[in-house]
Amino acid sequence: MTDNRKKLEEAALNSVQRNGFNALSFRTLADDVGIKSSSVHYHFPEKSDLARTLIERYSETFFQSLYAINERKWGLRRKVRAFIDIFENVAAAKKLCLCGMMASEVEQLDDVNRELLNSYFINTENWLIQLFNDNRDDLNTELNSRILAKSLFASLQGALLLDRVVQDGNRLKAQKELFMSFLK
Amino acid sequence: MTDNRKKLEEAALNSVQRNGFNALSFRTLADDVGIKSSSVHYHFPEKSDLARTLIERYSETFFQSLYAINERKWGLRRKVRAFIDIFENVAAAKKLCLCGMMASEVEQLDDVNRELLNSYFINTENWLIQLFNDNRDDLNTELNSRILAKSLFASLQGALLLDRVVQDGNRLKAQKELFMSFLK
């Protein structure tokens, strides 16, 4: 991967997580990196190619974080906290999850990119379901792992969304407190 | 309010809840209603004027629904279900909450519209806090009303967002089941 390609991906990731994919233009992206927009087209022929790259790259990094949590000899409580920490870091950077942001723009994406978003959400939920199933003894609730997993993940996405408008961070805190109350 | 103005508001509301505010153009909006884009500018001089109208109109309708719930002699369980029903109707129309959608685009809104979004979120949370406070005896949880309110509302917004990508509706169902488990 060339240097400028890497810079483009980073600048685009940053921009989309803040302003959305629709608001991203090849011109301003090129300006950020210090090249011309036609050179951006060399790396990403169409805008949808850039979208695909961003989703794949973001997903890869994200799931690497989850695998890293798997390898720790932590209890459920600490692992869930590590999961939530990922979203707190996104919030601290005043961003949304890339896939959460692009979910709001899903109607304008092509089928390939919709499928990539779908996989990101499903795979994340499956990771959480596995985590809860592996640690049922440490749960305070009768709610099944699927409900807990889907609820937790969607809750964090919603909290990120609302906390960028109401800037007190209280929605993320609320989700954390609520879900921690389910854990021994 | 003239007939075309009303049509414009409805078409715009529909479009934004599906595709976002950024993706809305005065041209296509005009086409939807059957007039020219310059005539749209007569009703809404700048795009931000349209944004303001949409947020105000959506908020007004939404809070009327909440006041209608207040006036019912229902228990907590039924009132919360009525609240969640609002979001299920939005999901059934394959839309997002207007303010949830525009929250994803908050960086591109002017101060007035950001403040209107902020009020929508805060006022909704306050309505829920009041509801939980008025019915503490019907709650199964020690979690305070503020946490429950902020968590429930953000959770539903997140569920709407993700369920448009993964089209099984399971995230909204999960939130419903989870929060209903807190109610007697």
Place this chain on the structure above:
DNA sequence: GTCTATATACAGATAGAC
């Protein structure tokens, strides 16, 4: 209130030189 016509800016995308 709506129209035609237009100004100005910017979008995504391509051709071809270097």
Place this chain on the structure above:
DNA sequence: GTCTATCTGTATATAGAC
């Protein structure tokens, strides 16, 4: 890989006739 130059389409917005 990056550039200049350009095509084509569309965006927001305005002026002025009807």
